[in-house]
Amino acid sequence: MEDKTATEPQMHPDGVGFPAGKVFLSGVAGLILAVAVNSSTLLADAERLPDSRSRSLSVAIWTPIEEVASTLKLTWPRTVGDFLLGRDEDEVLISLQREQIGATPESGKDEWVVLSVEEEASGDELEQTPSVTSGPVWSAENPFTIWVLGDSMVQFFGETFVAMAERSALVAATSEPKLASGLSRPDYFDWPARISAVITAHDPDAVILMFGGNDAQNIKTDDGQWLERFTARWEEEYRKRIALVMDLATGEEGRIVLWVGQPPMRGDGFDSRMRQLNDLYRSEAGKRPGVKYLDLRSLFTDESGNYARYLPNSSGKLTDVRLTDGVHLSHWGGEWLSALLLDEIKKSPELDGLWAE
C-alpha cells in the first residue's frame, strides 16, 4: 500500500471534483447504505450499552431502522458476510454451554440458580487459602494447570502471570481476558457459560478470577426487568451472579479459586463503586471455603492509603504500577499482582515445590 496521495500542489490538478452539495448528498447516501446494511450489528451494539438514557435513545433509534432494513432485506449482505467469516460461532457456543451448565451438578437447576445465602464468614475464614486435598504428582506431561479469567484488567497482568507461573515446567497457565465484560451483562459475554466450558474441557487445578471494572451498572434480570445499580434488589441479583461464578469455578472439591478484588482507582467515584463491589466479592468468598478473596488495596496504595501511580518496589525505587488511565495495571503492576497470586498458590503445602526447581 502506498501513501503518495497528497503530493499534488493544487487542490484539483485534474479538474476532478463535484459541488459540495452533491458530495454531501452522496456521502449521506453512502452512510445511510452502510447504516442500513449494518443495522443489526448497530442495534446489537446499542443493546449492549450500560442501562442509561444513552442506551434507551440508541435502542430507540436503531430498532426502527433495523426493522425497516430487515424488511427491505438490506441486512442480508452483512448476515451472509458474518456467516462466511464464522462470526455467529460465539453465540452458538454460548447457547451450547448454557445447556452444559444446566447439567452440571453444582449448579443444580439452571444457570441462574439461587444459591443459599449464609452469614458472612469470620475474618479467620477469610484468611484461609484453599488447598488441594490430594497430592498428584505433577509433571511436564501432567502439569498443574491454572486459568486466569476476567475483564480487561486480566489483559494487563494475565500474560505476565502466565510467564511467571510457567517458569516451572510443571505448570501450564492460560490467560483469557474478555474486554468490557463482567457479570452485569451476560448479554454481552456470558461468563458463567464460559467458566463452565473451561472447567468441563480443561479441569484446571486453579482458577483466578477478576471482575468488577465494568459491573457498576444497572443489570437486567431474566424477566427483562432493569435493576438500578447498588439498590437492594440489584445487590441481591449481583450476589447471585458472583455466587454462581464462584461455585462453577470451585466445582469439584479441592480446586483453588482466587478471586482478585479491584485495586484502588484514581477517580473518586469509580473507586467508591469498586469498594462496594469488593465488599460483595469478599462477602461471597467468605461463605465458600474453596474461594480465597485477594484484596489489592494495600498492594496498590501509598503510605496514606490512597491511589498512587508510582510506588516504591522492594528495593525502594519508585516504579509506575498503573497505566495513565488510572484504572489498569502497568507492566510492573502486573508483575506485582502476579507475584502475589503465585505466593498465594504456593501457600498450599502440596504446591510450594512446583517452583522449587
Add this chain to the structure above:
Amino acid sequence: MLFPTLAFGLFFVVVFLLNWLTRPHPLIWKTVMLGASLFFYGWWNWRFVFLLLWAITSNWMAGSQIAKQLHAGSKQLARNWMRTAIVGDLVLLGVFKYYDFFAVELSNLFGGKTAIPLLELTLPVGISFFTFQAMSYVIDLHRGVIKPMPMLDFAVYLSFFPQLVAGPIVRAAEMAPQIRNQPDPRRVASGEAFHLILRGLFKKVVISSWLASSIVDDVFSNPESHSSQDVLVGVYGYAIQIYADFSGYTDIAIGVALLLGFRFPTNFDRPYSALSLREFWKRWHITLSSWLRDYLYIPLGGNRGRQADTYRNLLLTMILGGLWHGSTWNFVIWGLIHGLALAVERMLPNRQTHPVVRWFITFHIVCFAWVFFRADSLSSALDVFRAIGSSPSSVELTSAFAVLLLAAMLMAQFFPYSKSEDVKQWLSKQRVLTQGLAFGFGLVLIDLFGPEGVAPFIYFQF
C-alpha cells in the same frame, strides 16, 4: 472522538454541511470551525479545552509581539518574545508529559525518596502535536518566513480537528493561505477523499487491529512463552502494525480535511522501501522529521561544523525526537538507535553495496528499534531479543495468512503506483452518487472484516 466511530461520522456530516454553508462568510465560518474543533477535542475531556485555548492565546499574543518588535526593528525583543513563547510551550509539555518521569528518576537517584511531589496528571490528547505546531508558528514569525495570523485564523489553525490529535504536523505557512482563501465549493475532491478515508480505515480497523490482536500484543506481553519464530514474526508484525495504524490515521485526516477544502502535506511515503536510515526519515512521519530538522537539527548546527559536531547534533535530535514520543527510557533508546545508525551511515565510506543488502540492513535496524518503542519496559524489550535468540520451538501464533499479509504489506512499499492508486483513479472518475455508495459499501466491508471494538490509534498517546 475517534475517527472510526459512528459518533465521528455524525459529527462530520454536520460539520461538512456547516463548513460549506458558512464558507462565504469568513467570520462565521471561522467561528463555526473553531467551535467544531473544540467540541471534537472536548469529547475526550472538556477540561483540556482550556489548555488548548491557553496554547492558542499565549502563542498568538507572543506571535503578535514578535511581529511588532520586528517591524519596529527590535530584533532582540522579538527574540525574547519567541523564547518566552517556546519556553511556555515546553513548560506546558513538560508539566503534563515529562514532569513525573524526571521526578521519579530524580527520586530514584536519591535512594527512592520522593524528592519532589509527583503530579500524576492525565496526558492531554494531542498535546505534543499542537505545541509543536505552535512553536513552529512563533519561530517562523521570528525568522520572517510567515506573517502574523489574525487571532481567529490562528485559533482555527492550531485547533483544526482533522490533525489536532495525531497530526500531521501542519505548519502555519501551509495552513494560513488555505484558511484565508476560500476553496471552490463546486469542486470538492470527493473521489480522492473517500478513497483516502476508506484506505485509512482499512489499514487501521482491519490490518493494524488484526495484527495487534492476533500476534503482536501476545508476543510483546509475554515473549518468553512464544517460539523464536513467533516472536520474530511479532516484531515484523509490529513494524507493519504501527505503519498501518499511523499512516491509516494520516490518510483519514488528509481525506477528512480534503472534504472540507484543505490539503495537508504528505506524512508517509512507503517508508519500508528505504535503503538507508536517512531515506527512512524522509519517508516516515515526514512532518515530524522535517520539524526536527528545521527547528532542532539545523539550529544546533546541522552538518555545517566538524564531523563530531554533526554526529552530536544527529544524536541529540533523534534522542529528543524519541522523548517527544513519550517519557520513558525506551523512547530515549529508540531515538538513540536511530541517531547512532544515522551517524554510522555518515561515517561509513560511500561504498557500492547491493541495494537489497542496504534495504535489509535498514529495515532490520528500524525493526530492532521498534522493539524498544513497543515494549513496556527495557527488560521486556530484552526479553523479546532473548526469545528471538532462543532455540526454535513449535509455532503457535504465526499462520500462513499472517506471513502472507506481512509480505504483501512489505512488497506494496516498493510499488509507486499500487492497486490503491488505481482505486483512487477509478473512484475519482465516477459519478458523485456512485462515489458515495461505493464509500458506504466500503464502510460495510471494513466493519465486517474488522475485529469487534477498535483500539485507539497508537499515536494518540503521544
